[in-house]
Amino acid sequence: MIRLLLVGIGTGNPEHMTMQAISALNAADVIFVPDKGEAKEQLRDVRRTIIERFVENRRVQIVEFAVPTRVGEGAYQDGVTDWHDVIADIYVQLFQLHLANDKTGAFLIWGDPSLYDSTIRIMQQLKARGTPLIAYDVIPGITSVQALAAAHRIPLNLIGAPIRITPARKLAAELPDDGETVVVMLDGEHAFLKIEDLDAEIYWGAYVGTSNEIIIAGRLGDVREEIVKARAEARAKNGWIMDIYAMRKKKNDQIEE
Ligand SMILES: C[S@@+](CC[C@H](N)C(=O)[O-])C[C@H]1O[C@@H](n2cnc3c(N)ncnc32)[C@H](O)[C@@H]1O
Numbered sequence: 001m002i003r004l005l006l007v008g009i010g011t012g013n014p015e016h017m018t019m020q021a022i023s024a025l026n027a028a029d030v031i032f033v034p035d036k037g038e039a040k041e042q043l044r045d046v047r048r049t050i051i052e053r054f055v056e057n058r059r060v061q062i063v064e065f066a067v068p069t070r071v072g073e074g075a076y077q078d079g080v081t082d083w084h085d086v087i088a089d090i091y092v093q094l095f096q097l098h099l100a101n102d103k104t105g106a107f108l109i110w111g112d113p114s115l116y117d118s119t120i121r122i123m124q125q126l127k128a129r130g131t132p133l134i135a136y137d138v139i140p141g142i143t144s145v146q147a148l149a150a151a152h153r154i155p156l157n158l159i160g161a162p163i164r165i166t167p168a169r170k171l172a173a174e175l176p177d178d179g180e181t182v183v184v185m186l187d188g189e190h191a192f193l194k195i196e197d198l199d200a201e202i203y204w205g206a207y208v209g210t211s212n213e214i215i216i217a218g219r220l221g222d223v224r225e226e227i228v229k230a231r232a233e234a235r236a237k238n239g240w241i242m243d244i245y246a247m248r249k250k251k252n253d254q255i256e257e
Pocket residue numbers: 011012109110111112113114115116117142143144145147184185186187205206207208209210242243244
């Protein structure tokens with residue numbers, strides 16, 4: 001039986017680690033650390049810091065592996081499915097090499113494993129393929145959504161109102177006018193510039209939770225250019241950027257819960 005722990009590590013601050021996540025890492029024989037290329041070296045460093053600071057089990061084996069980048073050809077869904085197939089093959093090789101004899105492996109997963117992360121889906125795929133006897137558990141982590149709300153010191157929802165989380169490519173040009181909060185992730189193209197209602201409020205954050213955190217909030221029409229500028233400067237300085245934002249339009253009688 002191959003046993004895996006998919007451990008949410010939070011979004012860049014080692015202090016996001018929960019006690020459960022720390023226990024899980026200490027229960028592992030092997031910790032798999034994804035390497036997504038030089039540009040995101042800082043992300044790898046956060047993972048290394050977490051291991052150095054929290055893993056007391058000195059016999060644990062650390063295995064870094066390269067994550068292939070997704071090629072953006074064809075339909076989005078097909079591209080993602082093919083990419084997952086490639087990663088699933090890499091996982092099978094990793095397990096064969098490092099998890100013989102009932103060993104337990106742990107994956108460090110940015111934020112929480114349930115939110116825009118492929119690892120759980122790949123585990124499901126491996127089970128569906130009939131890969132022998134894989135069992136996995138999920139250890140929740142602090143998401144970038146929570147880190148964003150905390151950085152701005154805001155409740156995410158207005159009283160009794162819904163929250164929608166969407167990848168930027170699905171953000172419609174209009175914000176719904178019912179107090180719904182829209183949280184936008186994976187934005188490589190300033191999708192907020194397409195929003196026509198400039199009276200919406202935006203709460204933007206880059207590298208939230210990390211020592212490089214930048215946040216900007218205000219009326220969309222007033223701050224959108226400032227965000228574009230801050231984003232470009234931060235990307236140029238650090239070589240990469242991860243940002244997230246929440247937007248909403250309050251009705252007169254709506255307050256934050
Ligand atoms: C592939 S998703 C992973 C999300 C992660 N599983 C989570 O729970 O937050 C990556 C996206 O999460 C957001 N993100 C993750 N960490 C972030 C951070 N520290 N600051 C700002 N946005 C972040 C960005 O929108 C980024 O494009």
